[in-house]
Amino acid sequence: MRVRKLTFAVLAVAAGLSLTACNGDDLAAQSDGASASSASTSNTTSASTGSEQGGSEQEGATDSAGSGSGTDAETATCRTDELEVTASDTTITGDAEGSVAVTFKNGGGHDCTLSGYAGVDLKTSAGDLSAERSGQASDPVTLKDGESVSFGIVYPLNDSGGSGVSITGLVVTPPNETKSVTLAWPGAGTLPVTDGTGSSVTVGPMGSAGQGGAS
Incomplete structure (x- = not known):
């Protein structure tokens, strides 16, 4: 009878350790997934902001180039x-x-x-x-x-x-x-x-x- 109790105890401990390991893996996976999701969101936001800034700079460059087209030159001297x-x-x-x-x-x-x-x-x-x-x-x-x-x-x-x-x-x-x-x-x-x-x-x-x- 004592041997059977010990066997059950050993099995229970092993099952507990297995469950703990599985839970630990799940938590680590969840943590890694959350980090990856956060990094992806950060990168997307950064890229979006950079694109908006780039568009603004390009529009500014276009406006700058478009303005100052120059005034008509003075009439030339008759040769x-x-x-x-x-x-x-x-x-x-x-x-x-x-x-x-x-x-x-x-x-x-x-x-x-x-x-x-x-x-x-x-x-x-x-x-x-x-x-x-x-x-x-x-x-x-x-x-x-x-x-x-x-x-x-x-x-x-x-x-x-x-x-x-x-x-x-x-x-x-x-x-x-x-x-x-x-x-x-x-x-x-x-x-x-x-x-x-x-x-x-x-x-x-x-x-x-x-x-x-x-x-």
Whole structure:
């Protein structure tokens, strides 16, 4: 009888140990599962937050790139090669002085601006004679393709009865340019002889001849 009780006791202890081991494994599995679930949730939240932040940064970059598209550039200066340059006699009978109008016509295919005074030199039998600026105020003139503007040249008429100084050509340099155009002189053929103390020829700003502006 004692042997049977001991056997039952041993079996009971073994069963208890087995049950404890199983419960321990279940608890460990549950603990590992909970940790994995928590880590997965944490990773998902982190990835979601990162995605939202990345989208915000990308939108910000797009906005930044989209803004500041730039303002329209200023109208370019008219270049000599883009201009058709002509000269005509505008002296009226009875005037005390002679006058010539020089016209710049824009043929460059785009808008351009002329501002200030052109350079003017008369080629004469006594050498080149540079015209002086008249001192008139000057505003920039913007020419569309095909439009034109004129300025005036005023010079003394040779009423001395002498042969004077022969004019053989006209050299014009557009404002803010260095390339010149040589034209035939359309005015009176001579200038009176002077003492050489200064230029007797003056040039006006853009718009100082014709209609006073673009036409």
